Amino acid sequence: xxxxxxxxxxxxxxxxxxxxxxxxxxxxxxxxxxxxxxxxxxxxxxxxxxxxxxxxxxxxxxxxxxxxxxxxxxxxxxxxxxxxxxxxxxxxxxxxxxxxxxxxxxxxxxxxxxxxxxxxxxxxxxxxxxxxxxxxxxxxxxxxxxxxxxxxxxxxxxxxxxxxxxxxxxxxxxxxxxxxxxxxxxxxxxxxxxxxxxxxxxxxxxxxxxxxxxxxxxxxxxxxxxxxxxxxxxxxxxxxxxxxxxxxxxxxxxxxxxxxxxxxxxxxxxxxxxxxxxxxxxxxxxxxxxxxxxxxxxxxxxxxxxxxxx
Amino acid sequence: xxxxxxxxxxxxxxxxxxxxxxxxxxxxxxxxxxxxxxxxxxxxxxxxxxxxxxxxxxxxxxxxxxxxxxxxxxxxxxxxxxxxxxxxxxxxxxxxxxxxxxxxxxxxxxxxxxxxxxxxxxxxxxxxxxxxxxxxxxxxxxxxxxxxxxxxxxxxxxxxxxxxxxxxxxxxxxxxxxxxxxxxxxxxxxxxxxxxxxxxxxxxxxxxxxxxxxxxxxxxxxxxxxxxxxxxxxxxxxxxxxxxxxxxxxxxxxxxxxxxxxxxxxxxxxxxxxxxxxxxxxxxxxxxxxxxxxxxxxxxxxxxxxxxxxxxxxxxxxxxxxxx
Numbered sequence: 101x102x103x104x105x106x107x108x109x110x111x112x113x114x115x116x117x118x119x120x121x122x123x124x125x126x127x128x129x130x131x132x133x134x135x136x137x138x139x140x141x142x143x144x145x146x147x148x149x150x151x152x153x154x155x156x157x158x159x160x161x162x163x164x165x166x167x168x169x170x171x172x173x174x175x176x177x178x179x180x181x182x183x184x185x186x187x188x189x190x191x192x193x194x195x196x197x198x199x200x201x202x203x204x205x206x207x208x209x210x211x212x213x214x215x216x217x218x219x220x221x222x223x224x225x226x227x228x229x230x231x232x233x234x235x236x237x238x239x240x241x242x243x244x245x246x247x248x249x250x251x252x253x254x255x256x257x258x259x260x261x262x263x264x265x266x267x268x269x270x271x272x273x274x275x276x277x278x279x280x281x282x283x284x285x286x287x288x289x290x291x292x293x294x295x296x297x298x299x300x301x302x303x304x305x306x307x308x309x310x311x312x313x314x315x316x317x318x319x320x321x322x323x324x325x326x327x328x329x330x331x332x333x334x335x336x337x338x339x340x341x342x343x344x345x346x347x348x349x350x351x352x353x354x355x356x357x358x359x360x361x362x363x364x365x366x367x368x369x370x371x372x373x374x375x376x377x378x379x380x381x382x383x384x385x386x387x388x389x390x391x392x393x394x395x396x397x398x399x400x401x402x403x404x405x406x407x408x409x410x
Numbered sequence: 411x412x413x414x415x416x417x418x419x420x421x422x423x424x425x426x427x428x429x430x431x432x433x434x435x436x437x438x439x440x441x442x443x444x445x446x447x448x449x450x451x452x453x454x455x456x457x458x459x460x461x462x463x464x465x466x467x468x469x470x471x472x473x474x475x476x477x478x479x480x481x482x483x484x485x486x487x488x489x490x491x492x493x494x495x496x497x498x499x500x501x502x503x504x505x506x507x508x509x510x511x512x513x514x515x516x517x518x519x520x521x522x523x524x525x526x527x528x529x530x531x532x533x534x535x536x537x538x539x540x541x542x543x544x545x546x547x548x549x550x551x552x553x554x555x556x557x558x559x560x561x562x563x564x565x566x567x568x569x570x571x572x573x574x575x576x577x578x579x580x581x582x583x584x585x586x587x588x589x590x591x592x593x594x595x596x597x598x599x600x601x602x603x604x605x606x607x608x609x610x611x612x613x614x615x616x617x618x619x620x621x622x623x624x625x626x627x628x629x630x631x632x633x634x635x636x637x638x639x640x641x642x643x644x645x646x647x648x649x650x651x652x653x654x655x656x657x658x659x660x661x662x663x664x665x666x667x668x669x670x671x672x673x674x675x676x677x678x679x680x681x682x683x684x685x686x687x688x689x690x691x692x693x694x695x696x697x698x699x700x701x702x703x704x705x706x707x708x709x710x711x712x713x714x715x716x717x718x719x720x721x722x723x724x725x726x727x728x729x730x731x732x733x734x
Contacts, residue, residue, distance in 0.1 A: 174734075176734060177732050177733070177734050178732065178733045178734075179732065179733065180731045180732055180733045182674070182731040183663070183664075183665045185663055185664075186663055187650040187651060187660075187663070188650065188651070235730075236729075236730030236731050236732050237730075237732050239729075239730055240730050240732050243727060265618070265619075265640045265641075266640075267640055267641060267646055267649065267650060267664075269640075269730075269731075270639050270640055270664050270665045270666065270670075270674075271638055271639050271640060271665065271666070271671055271674060271676045272674055272676070272729060272730050272731060273640045274618065274619070274621075274622055274639070274640040274676075275622075275676055275726065275729040275730065276729070276730060277595075277598055277619060277622060278598050278601075278602065278622060278625075278626045278726045278729075279726045279727060279729055279730065281595060281598035281599040281602055281626075282598075282599070282602035282603070282626075282722075282723045282726045282727070283727070284599055285599045285600070285602045285603045286603070286723070288599075289603070304619075305618070305619055305640070307591035307595070308590070308591040308592075308594040308595050308598075308619040308623075309594075309595050309598055309619075310595070311591075311595075312589075312591050312592040312595040312596070313595050313596070313599055326586050326590075326591065327579065327581070327585070327586060327590040327591035327594070327619070328579075328581030328582075328585070328586065328590070332581045332645070332648075333581045333582060333583065333586070335648075336580075336581045336582065337581075337582055337583065341583065342583065345583070345586070346586055354587050354588070354589065355589070356589045356591075356592050
């Protein structure tokens with residue numbers, strides 16, 4: 101657990117990988133050269149144009165979850181190259197390479213924690229790991245998170261950032277869309293809330309499954325949100341795409357996003373929504389024990405009961 | 411004797427030698443009957459050769475060959491199956507919100523005397539029909555029409571049959587504006603818990619959320635030469651190799667054939683095709699599909715619906731492969 105714990109001096113933000121300069125960085129949107137410290141201070145938002153830089157799962161957790169309250173689940177789950185897939189490089193090698201480079205096991209981190217003392221189940225995708233693509237691990241971890249939330253009657257929040265389904269796992273990646281959606285169907289049947297936060301970019305199979313199934317959809321300003329990527333659309337229809345196409349503002353205008361929220365207000369907004377859904381009374385503490393699992397009927401059970409009794 | 415057809419539609423490259431030889435034999439038969447020239451021995455010899463050739467070629471069929479077969483314009487499409495299998499068919503149109511999508515066919519009919527709801531993607535056979543059908547690539551209104559029919563089936567207790575044949579949901583400006591992703595996602599969620607049996611048959615091509623958007627069900631059958639994957643071989647080649655021409659190479663690594671998908675637990679059974687593919691004998695193919703559908707539906711209808719839905723969800727929960 102050490103690797104994501106906050107240091108005493110406050111949140112330590114990781115420098116963005118592709119920019120080596122420690123002091124300055126260039127905004128992806130307005131191309132302005134800006135002082136890094138300035139950007140960090142306002143949660144990686146450009147002080148000039150308000151562009152929301154892509155941030156990783158650790159930073160989102162630090163922003164959203166109460167200090168020291170996060171309990172990660174399924175942390176060690178990793179991908180399996182079941183198809184022995186090889187394009188320019190073998191998938192098995194890619195898995196190892198991305199695990200080393202990102203320090204992550206796969207493209208989503210899931211767990212339980214509190215937001216303003218309110219218990220939540222939260223999943224945060226991480227674009228650093230193979231473009232946040234959804235293979236078996238993302239599908240399985242998200243599904244287990246949803247089921248855990250359902251079993252513990254917790255509200256669910258998923259922060260998406262993903263290029264879509266992972267090609268290297270073929271049809272199995274596709275099936276993760278059905279799997280996560282099935283779990284969300286049962287979560288909804290129990291009248292438990294699910295808030296989907298879509299960040300830059302969220303496309304493909306991720307959008308076409310759990311990211312678009314929230315009770316409320318929140319997007320960060322300027323985030324690219326869509327099914328097909330802009331390049332594919334341009335190549336298919338052979339015409340230029342309208343300005344602002346598939347950006348959060350465009351998607352809101354067309355009715356698929358509820359709120360575009362500045363990152364600095366995101367936690368507030370989430371807590372306010374949870375209060376509306378669940379009542380403002382804060383329920384009891386979440387069960388943070390490690391020896392829990394969900395049985396076939398969706399009930400939360402304790403593992404190792406026999407050995408504990410003995 | 412019918413006149414010899416000189417220019418058959420779309421011959422696949424790998425089946426070229428077979429079709430050539432078949433034509434030669436047919437020519438000889440033609441001459442035998444019209445010109446009174448005796449070719450009996452020669453025909454016999456060539457027929458033997460043909461059998462050997464077929465065995466040789468069809469035993470070495472590659473995943474890419476199957477993709478080609480799945481795209482053959484003489485392969486039966488959704489409406490061909492409906493016309494061949496279903497009686498009292500009533501096609502229903504529109505999503506009640508925006509438009510009717512001709513790339514998605516939906517309606518009700520009778521299978522062996524019992525009413526069912528049917529949904530499927532529909533390709534066209536010529537340019538004009540393909541423009542109308544958008545090459546079998548639905549827009550959001552297609553998925554919403556499908557959902558409307560699913561919910562209606564649930565309301566009236568009708569089992570659902572879906573025929574899958576698409577290279578994907580349409581990637582267009584309007585499709586994005588009208589929420590292609592939302593339409594597909596909603597179908598996945600609703601199909602997972604739909605309180606009637608759902609039988610899926612992948613009859614041709616099946617790519618991405620465009621296929622899965624009507625593809626969540628209790629049993630998933632796949633015709634022998636169909637393919638099903640997260641993306642089309644061309645799409646995969648464009649993204650991973652930046653070269654669409656590498657599609658054939660891609661097909662080899664994507665594990666998209668029926669035999670591959672049985673092993674991965676994604677499909678439940680394979681429907682055998684006439685030798686060389688459904689296009690070589692569409693009627694036989696339609697009859698076989700009917701036989702399978704009838705049998706599967708009878709089995710599904712015996713299971714109490716609650717148990718069926720539980721099993722359906724468990725089946726999808728189990729899909730995937732991870733290391734822990």
